[in-house]
Amino acid sequence: MKASTGNLAVRRRQRFDGWDVLIHLTVLVASLACLLPFIHVVSKSLSEDAYVIANKVFLWPVGFNLEAYHKILADDSILRSLYVSVIVTVLFTILGMVITICAAYPLSRKQLKGRTTLTIIFMFTMYFGGGIIPEYMLVNNLGLLDTIWSLILPSAFSAFNLLIMKTALSSSIPVSLEESARIDGAGHFRILWNIVIPLSKPIIATLSLFYAVGRWNTYQDALFYIKQQVDLRPLQLKLYYLVIQASESFQLEATQVQLSNPEVLKASCVVFATLPILCVYPFIQKYFVQGVMLGAVKE
Amino acid sequence: MKVESASNQRKISITGVKKAEAAKRGTAYFLRRDWQLYLLLMLPLSFVLAFKYAPMTGLVLAFKDYKIARGFWGSDWVGFEVFQEIFARHDFIRAVRNTLLLNGLDLVFSFTMPIVVALLLNEIKSVKFKRANQTLLYLPHFLSWIIIGAIAYQLLSLGNGAVNNLIEMMGGNRVPFLQKDAHWLVSYLAIGVWQSMGWGTIIYLASISSINPELYEAAIVDGAGRWRKVWNVTLPSIRVTIVTLLIMNLGKIMEGSFERVFALQNKATTEYTTTIPVLVYRWGIESGNFSSATALGLFQAVIGLVLVIMADRIAKRLGEDGLI
Numbered sequence: 001m002k003a004s005t006g007n008l009a010v011r012r013r014q015r016f017d018g019w020d021v022l023i024h025l026t027v028l029v030a031s032l033a034c035l036l037p038f039i040h041v042v043s044k045s046l047s048e049d050a051y052v053i054a055n056k057v058f059l060w061p062v063g064f065n066l067e068a069y070h071k072i073l074a075d076d077s078i079l080r081s082l083y084v085s086v087i088v089t090v091l092f093t094i095l096g097m098v099i100t101i102c103a104a105y106p107l108s109r110k111q112l113k114g115r116t117t118l119t120i121i122f123m124f125t126m127y128f129g130g131g132i133i134p135e136y137m138l139v140n141n142l143g144l145l146d147t148i149w150s151l152i153l154p155s156a157f158s159a160f161n162l163l164i165m166k167t168a169l170s171s172s173i174p175v176s177l178e179e180s181a182r183i184d185g186a187g188h189f190r191i192l193w194n195i196v197i198p199l200s201k202p203i204i205a206t207l208s209l210f211y212a213v214g215r216w217n218t219y220q221d222a223l224f225y226i227k228q229q230v231d232l233r234p235l236q237l238k239l240y241y242l243v244i245q246a247s248e249s250f251q252l253e254a255t256q257v258q259l260s261n262p263e264v265l266k267a268s269c270v271v272f273a274t275l276p277i278l279c280v281y282p283f284i285q286k287y288f289v290q291g292v293m294l295g296a297v298k299e
Numbered sequence: 300m301k302v303e304s305a306s307n308q309r310k311i312s313i314t315g316v317k318k319a320e321a322a323k324r325g326t327a328y329f330l331r332r333d334w335q336l337y338l339l340l341m342l343p344l345s346f347v348l349a350f351k352y353a354p355m356t357g358l359v360l361a362f363k364d365y366k367i368a369r370g371f372w373g374s375d376w377v378g379f380e381v382f383q384e385i386f387a388r389h390d391f392i393r394a395v396r397n398t399l400l401l402n403g404l405d406l407v408f409s410f411t412m413p414i415v416v417a418l419l420l421n422e423i424k425s426v427k428f429k430r431a432n433q434t435l436l437y438l439p440h441f442l443s444w445i446i447i448g449a450i451a452y453q454l455l456s457l458g459n460g461a462v463n464n465l466i467e468m469m470g471g472n473r474v475p476f477l478q479k480d481a482h483w484l485v486s487y488l489a490i491g492v493w494q495s496m497g498w499g500t501i502i503y504l505a506s507i508s509s510i511n512p513e514l515y516e517a518a519i520v521d522g523a524g525r526w527r528k529v530w531n532v533t534l535p536s537i538r539v540t541i542v543t544l545l546i547m548n549l550g551k552i553m554e555g556s557f558e559r560v561f562a563l564q565n566k567a568t569t570e571y572t573t574t575i576p577v578l579v580y581r582w583g584i585e586s587g588n589f590s591s592a593t594a595l596g597l598f599q600a601v602i603g604l605v606l607v608i609m610a611d612r613i614a615k616r617l618g619e620d621g622l623i
Contacts, residue, residue: 019525023419023423031436032435034436034497040453040461044461055464118344127604129354133360134355137354155350189335192339219558236446240562267453273445292501293502
């Protein structure tokens with residue numbers, strides 16, 4: 001490895017000059033700007049209240065303790081929000097993928113009569129929609145307000161994901177393979193189940209992650225639709241009320257005589273809400289990069 | 300010769316017959332042949348009709364004086380009165396201005412930054428160093444705006460934000476990053492740059508990696524230095540990508556990011572935080588003024604659609620693939 005880069009450097013007649021140092025430094029500073037805020041918040045969440053109040057905590061915990069995390073883990077409402085988020089994300093991802101595959105496979109078959117019209121019906125929704133209020137009224141009329149279904153059903157169809165899936169299917173499944181399956185007497189259901197889905201595992205994984213991470217991070221619809229049933233707030237919305245709006249107090253805090261500084265608790269809430277994404281991030285990153293490339297390649 | 304022409308004739312007649320048959324075959328034939336495909340389409344189609352097209356009928360609210368007691372269909376038609384009313388409102392003018400302002404400034408900063416970062420990353424030879432930095436730079440893209448907002452308040456708040464603590468330690472005065480209007484605007488933009496500068500590089504890096512290496516070799520032979528290569532080879536090669544993305548973003552200039560503004564706003568800064576979607580939320584869901592809010596949403600959606608179509612036309616005229 002070293003030898004080859006060395007050769008390359010000689011061939012290009014470029015030594016590691018001042019500009020290189022500057023470029024490396026700039027990139028490093030940018031990366032640190034992405035990393036340090038997390039380290040700060042983590043340090044704060046592990047510090048003792050007194051030091052945080054005195055503004056003494058920067059990138060290392062001062063007066064290390066886990067008290068704030070004990071409180072979070074003892075707080076039912078936060079754990080319930082985590083639970084709601086997990087359930088909603090799982091159901092949403094499964095439903096979204098079923099819908100996407102059911103639409104993408106027929107629309108990727110050239111023999112389908114009415115393909116263009118159907119594709120336009122699906123794709124038009126990418127550029128125009130009813131908007132916030134008509135959607136709100138629909139959810140209201142269907143009686144979905146304050147249920148987890150309001151977070152699952154309305155956004156389960158994604159024109160963008162369908163476009164990616166359709167493009168992937170029309171390019172990755174050879175027509176000859178399908179034809180030979182048909183000659184063997186397989187119907188479309190068999191072809192889809194036994195050939196198309198096994199062959200499209202990578203794209204299915206990528207789109208599932210698009211659905212899952214998108215659902216996990218979105219809070220707009222929860223803010224609109226989950227009003228009375230406080231129990232059903234997903235984690236992001238819970239975090240909004242706890243930390244940003246700070247209108248909601250921690251359950252345990254109210255019952256305890258000694259009020260602790262909420263700053264540490266806020267920080268640990270942020271860490272708690274960030275951890276799930278941070279845990280999966282190293283593994284899902286490459287799928288997302290591939291997904292961006294697929295989305296950029298137009299049919 | 301004769302045989303050939305005869306067989307040709309037969310071929311023609313056969314295809315002719317086939318074509319005629321196909322023309323005669325109606326919808327019933329295709330339904331019978333591909334019924335499984337149509338059956339599969341039922342599920343997604345019902346979802347799109349129920350949750351994407353059905354709300355569009357709700358847009359008639361924009362042309363009605365909606366009274367909850369009289370219901371959706373019972374309320375009176377008022378034509379464009381609702382629009383006339385909202386166009387005259389001070390909030391409306393400010394929301395349109397803010398939407399254009401925030402998105403316009405985003406185009407200047409958040410759009411250009413990934414290009415710069417991509418060019419810098421491209422100059423780095425060490426694969427390990429590059430990959431480690433990319434992993435860190437991509438990270439903010441995966442976080443929700445709520446988490447980003449919460450971190451922003453931890454770092455930038457006036458009383459106990461870490462950045463302000465640092466400034467004070469070095470002898471400076473505390474800065475109201477998120478508490479004053481002008482400061483808020485700068486913070487909003489900076490946080491946007493922070494969130495997207497890494498992720499936005501992916502497309503540029505991919506298009507840089509497809510540049511023919513001979514072009515660089517030729518440039519070196521001509522005595523080009525580092526910056527000459529960037530200016531005369533790399534940038535012209537990714538120009539198409541830049542222009543396409545720019546047009547796409549111009550088409551979205553009337554869209555507002557509700558989540559980003561909402562997570563970063565607070566009561567102290569109302570001047571720039573009222574964008575169109577935020578106003579729709581306030582009028583409609585908070586105040587229950589459904590007609591005005593629907594009209595405002597429709598106004599934005601129609602302009603957005605026109606802009607996207609225009610962007611697509613321009614892209615096609617410039618010889619790009621087009622966006623739609």
